[in-house]
Amino acid sequence: MALLAFAAFGFFLHHLSKVRARKRRRDDLLTKYGDEAIVDRIVAAKMWQGMTAEMLRDSWGEPDDIGSDVYKTRTTETWKYGRTGRNRYMNRVIVEGGVVVGHKQR
Template sequence: MKKAILFVFVLFAGLSLMAQDLQKLATKGAERLFSDKDDLTSVIQILPEGTVVEAVKADTAFTLIRLGDIEGYVKSDRLTAALPVVTTAQPADEPIAQPADEPVAQPVQEAAPVYAEPDVQSRQIPTERFQALIDKYGVDMAKRLYQHKVWKGISSEMARDSWGKPKQINKMYVDRGVEEEWIYSSKYLYFRDGVLVEWGPVR
């Protein structure tokens, strides 16, 4: 029964998104934009609170969104319907005649909340970090490292450029070689002579 309800919900969400061109949504807070919803280390960028995005498709956990020419995943429960930009217009009534010794009261305009996309500079790629990675490794490698990806055969320097400095490094000298285990908060990387050979969750 639960599966049927979940299926109907996902189907309804998908059909409602297809029925509209692209639904406008806004982030509830500062949210991470992931390139891969199954890899929470694949953060592309942080979206500021109130960032207006277009929903491409959604499921119960993640929504594929578009922000300019960037696509990625945001947790579905961290998005809300984008509020339209509202402007307050005061009626152009003629002022009521006041005695000369009393000042004329001016109407007070309240500023309406504005929900807008972040400034262009904060969402442009390449960023300084991305450009530095391009200069160091070339475009293809830079894209993967910028998205916090790692794979067998990369150097320890590339891993540091991708994931950052580890919390702890365990170094072992084995058979005229050096093996290192880099510990992060939830994962580890294992290097043999400066080359990544294994990784996994911290036990």
């Protein structure tokens, strides 16, 4: 019986630390961006056109790969997420000038 209570208490402490970490992350993002609507979208792992590259990193994490194309007047990066095979990815996000301008999902 004591072992069961100890296990339940350990589970409770683990759950509590996860809740605190999520709250701390949300508070940090709110301090960083100052807009609850943006923070809600980032915490929900959303992606949208017009978000900055930094917001994308905060939302989806570091990309699995980044490809870039250099043109005369601009550089376009393709951030690749969700590797499914050799040079195959579930999501490709197009970033120009530090801003998300498009998305391809397979």
